[in-house]
Amino acid sequence: ALIVVFQPEIRKFLLMIGSTNFGKKGSLFKPFKFLKTETINETDVDAIIMACNKMGSTKTGALIVLERNNSLDFLTNTGDLMNIKVTQPIIESIFFKNSPLHDGAIIIENNIVKATRVILPVSNDTNLPQRFGLRHRAAVGVTERTDALAIVVSEETGQVAYFKDGEFIMFNDTQELAEIIKKDLG
Template sequence: MDNLQLWDFRFIDFVDVFLVAILLYYIYKLVKGTVAINIFIGILIVYLVWRLTDYLNMVMLYSIFDGFMKVGIIALIVVFQPEIRKFLLMVGSTKIGGKRNIFKNFKFLKNDDPTTTDVDAIINACNRMASTNTGALIVIERNNNLDFLTNTGDEMNILVSQPIIESIFFKNSPLHDGAIIIDNNVVKATRVILPVNNEKNIPERFGLRHRAAVGITEKTDALAIAVSEENGQISYLKNGEFVMFKDTDELTAKIKEDLT
């Protein structure tokens, strides 16, 4: 009973539990809403069966699962290569001092203040541009710092508004090429060159603008909105995937939810 006393719980044990909680939170953020969650569950089931066969002394089954588990780390690296890359980038570029830092990501540590990004202005601008088939690519920064991309374009410090976004992507504007990066309701850069995804198969009707949106949302936790110059279609991308929505009201609600 002495080993179960509360006083035996040392400060370093609290730190240990807290760090594990942060690690699990980041893993959850990486696999949530992606096919990786199903792979992760499958690996967990295999692990539990491996432990069960060992406990029940089922020699043949245990030897099979044991062989699988011995090379499991290599399989994990191969299967979860994009997620591992994104995890390392997330840890390395998390804005510790920012509004959405790692501590405020936990419900009991963050306040209930709504996002400061004017999502309504962004979507209204996208609607206007879509009606005139004006191409646009908007990247909204979240936890991962995108400063490594701003030097590929023109650094700015402009408060987000509907007229500002429309004027940036106006066809005769010198700033309309490339993407803009928005952070904390400020356009921090224009004419940004984003990494293009050439591996994922996306419909042929989508061009480089959408491949760039896929690429940046795969490699970071940023959100991307693309307006097609060909047909005026608005696309929303997160985690390298196209997010389906019925109308722009639903899209606005989704983005606001993803920014909290």
């Protein structure tokens, strides 16, 4: 019965243990800062947020997943593999409505777009707000199953949403959002 009750937590723990990045990025030793072997995450959060703001103003839908300690290779293989440095114009062009790459999510690791058109697991949580569409459900799903972070731009409202650990994270403005993401990536 315990396995059924704690299935999501057990899955997340096993993903962390089985991750190719486990230990390498110092996740085991995070409480001991002097033992930290982790390199500083170089993801250009400001470029991502500026792109999200611009896409929001044109109601261009987007789903951006930021990889942290857990490897997301099992997800990148569902999309088109890339190796593109993150910039505001790159993100905007990927999600442009007529772009062949705009469907699905993009996965970013350490300022590199690793994959586009990625198919993400969708959350089965029945308590999600009605205003959350499929992109939001996918953001909840990927952050429930891994330690990744997800940013969604709603195609209907143009609003930017942020998800971590399967939860919608509130913020006042995009400057605050950028600071939250930088802290979460650090």
